[in-house]
Amino acid sequence: MKLNKWCEFVEKKIGGAFAKYGRFVSCHAWKIMIMTIIVNGALGIGMIKLQKDIDPRNLYLPQGTEARKDRARVDDIFPNLSGSNFNPLTVSIVDGLYARVIIRSTAGNLLNRTVLEEVKRMTDFIKRIEAKDGIGTAIKRYTVEVINLSLRYCHYDSVDEELNATIYGDITLIEATLVLMITYACVASLSYRLTDQVGQRMWLGFGGILAAGLAIVSSFGLCAACGVDFVSTVGIVPFLIIGIGIDDMFILLSGLSEAQTRHSVEDKLAETLRISGVGITITSVTDLIAFLAGAGSSFIAVRNFCIYTVFKEV
Structure with a gap:
């Protein structure tokens, strides 16, 4: 009561x-x-x-954890030089500017001369890509010109782009x-x-x-x-x-x-x-x-x- x-x-x-x-x-x-x-x-x-943060490694990694401290320590020891002095061995250590392209021949044989010439053209094109231009956008433009190849690719921003596409979709x-x-x-x-x-x-x-x-x-x-x-x-x-x-x-x-x-x-x-x-x-x-x-x-x-x-x- x-x-x-x-x-x-x-x-x-x-x-x-x-x-x-x-x-x-x-x-x-x-x-x-x-x-x-x-x-x-x-x-x-x-x-x-308004500032935007879409880095999943920052958003979904708890603060104050040992993993975050280890990542900061690695970044200090291995600075990100991928924009000027790219070394593929450092990609597994630091989150540098990188892209991976997986090639499959639509004709079934990748060692065909025509296919190899197209692979060489694609390799030359990728080497000319500058990171500031957007790796994903540049590779997408090239895939339109590909005839005998099937391409799959990912780059340093792929995880961020896919997460945001899922949410904003x-x-x-x-x-x-x-x-x-x-x-x-x-x-x-x-x-x-x-x-x-x-x-x-x-x-x-x-x-x-x-x-x-x-x-x-x-x-x-x-x-x-x-x-x-x-x-x-x-x-x-x-x-x-x-x-x-x-x-x-x-x-x-x-x-x-x-x-x-x-x-x-x-x-x-x-x-x-x-x-x-x-x-x-x-x-x-x-x-x-x-x-x-x-x-x-x-x-x-x-x-x-x-x-x-x-x-x-x-």
Whole structure:
């Protein structure tokens, strides 16, 4: 019983604070909306400093481990000279600029004179490739001219490219999902009586989605300004933020439905936040604690993902 009374006391205090905030917002609605857009836009400017880190050996290798220390020690002993003085023996030691090409004759015999001449032409072409031009792109251009050879290749950036292609290849599906979520939020808050201007809440639903969008812009800008690198896993943060934002929006709409007995706009907004504020606070604090715990991860991919999400919650 004491625990129930204590929970009711805390809920009453938090609800009362949100009710006061609702009255304040009602009295200064335009000022708060303009200030919110200005502040989020200013924080979003930080995205001009956005830096990307796609090296899987850095992102998925735990910090402070012996493997990372050994790698740093090897880099000091065997500096990367592959751009000016390439030695194939050092490829297995340091992550230099290299490319490997595997050749197979489409005619079945690699020792055929015609095939060997083509191998020689390809070898001469590869020797002329400069690393700054992009090894993968250059080899792709050459494969168009190959007639009697089947080529397979990899280079120093192949692992990074494949990992990012796997992650960013789903961007189209994520965008389609976001469109469906936004459409659902607007339709679900739409009144079946199109002429009912009081019960029509489609624009309130759209406003909730817009607020989530502003949270994405401000959190990304603030993280970039603080020097937190953008990693491939951060690409799903907008999807997560939109999902949480829409969930909170429906909680607010439910609270607004229960506040219809109030007469003035100020009382309705105060009652809405009093009812919904407690639930939103609990879910937000739960998310914040979970992502704060993840921000202490030794994996940079996990840590940066959680930091970007924590800034959104804040």
